[in-house]
Amino acid sequence: MSKQDDIVLVTRQENELVLSRFDEAVAFEIGAAIRGRALNEGLSLVVDLRTWDRQLFFSATPGTSADNAEWVRRKINSVRRFQRASYRLVLERGEAPFPTQSGADPADFVIAGGGFPIRVTGAGIIGCLTISGLPGRKDHGVAVDALCDFLGKVRADYALAEATN
Template sequence: MTDDQLLEELLQEEKELQFDSFSNETALCIGMAIIDRAKAESKSITIDIRIGEQQVFHYACPGTSADNDAWTARKACIVDRFGRSSYYLEVELRAAGKTIADRYFLDPSRYAPYNGAFPIRVRGAGLIGSVVVSGLPGNQDHKLVTAVLRQVIDVSAVH
């Protein structure tokens, strides 16, 4: 798959994975589902969910460190700034052969354009926050977040 194809796929995923409503309880449900999946797969991750600037869910699995907390915060800054998943920015920058500093003049110690942060969008309201995972190799942080969001959104659509 080319970077352009992947960017299109990531945009489509953001369009699909939207909520009709979102609350602290929704964040708790998502956070717990991510923890359950991580435990079942023996993964060591940190999870951070924010609504606006408020951190409404945070959990660090055994085996993580304060570095993972910093990564979640830096990835969340990407969603806040660009309104896109951090994976989208990772691919966009890779395709352009640029860094976050080169392309957008942003400090890489504050902004981490690497997969794992996904925008929380509510239909009719737009971007309201982010779900972030740190700790897995490759694009696995992103895949874990989107798999759980897909599951939670599908379940809520049934009820």
């Protein structure tokens, strides 16, 4: 797939992986599933689910550090400000820091995959599901897989192809 194809697919993910509601129970179910996957597959990652004003779920698996929580914070800020998946920012802009004139200080914002907007039917984007610990494309994929599973959608229909570097 080309970068443009990936942008189209990530935009589709954002528009179709929409929740009917988002509350503490939903956050726990999605977050616990991600944590379970991480433990089963030996993935070192941090997962955070939140509305813009409050964290509803947080978990760190073995092998993570305070740095992962810091990456999560910066990814959340980027998703909130730009209203899109942080991996779409990577595809659209590259991974270089935001330019100074943007006002998006690298201490608080990052262009890296793993932040996915939580969109609720009738309300729009109200929060974020964020993963840190794997390469950005894979962090993004873990978030998308979890939303597909929760919504009963086929993962393969929304999965990005393996990156070829």
